[in-house]
Amino acid sequence: MHGAFADGSGWRGVCDILTAQGHRVTIVQNPLTSFEDDVAATRRVLDLQDGPTILVGHSWGGTVITEAGHHSAVAGLVYVSALVPDDGENTAKQYEGFDPTPNFTIDVGDDGFGFLNHDTFKIGFAADASDEDAAFLRDSQVPINMSAFATPVTRAAWRDKPAWAVIATEDQSFDPAMLKHMATRANAEITYVSASHAVFMTQAGVVAQTIQTAAENALAQVQVG
Incomplete structure (x- = not known):
């Protein structure tokens, strides 16, 4: 599942790897x-699955x-340079106490929807991507309703489900210390990789391997059950 300012197209590399391994992948x-x-869009897709599913965000x-x-x-659950809020927390709260990310600049319109700034997009979101790939991500970005960041989670699924995390150590959208704090709190198995926030695209192999590990764990649990 993609995040804000993006769509699912950047996940093509991960999808191709996992599909070749025999997994059914839905974006x-x-x-x-x-x-x-x-959340409703995600549940709609989950309703279509025919077996144990690893949910990736x-x-x-x-x-x-x-x-x-x-x-x-x-x-x-697999968190890819992702926010991991707890019960009653919203997205905005996760930033409290951590370093700012000045290269991650959001321009908000009068309608309350935000785009990432055109000039700082590459360094803030996809510094390790090629100029061509970064430009495509920039020019195909999807704006987010900024009010979404203020909506709290009702109950954190990681309290009941096993979790994994991929943390990009060169992320300029989130303070990596914030990512580590959230993933550790969720008792996630963490994989660190030198990458930008666009790690899902620039390090597709690492992300796919983490999902594969989560899938193997799920299969083992089914077999035990």
């Missing part, structure tokens, strides 16, 4: 119109999977 296209709408998508992860199909 959630979040509308980014509200927290509730994104990048960035803002981490908040969404934390709420949607209670779905009966979900056997595990």
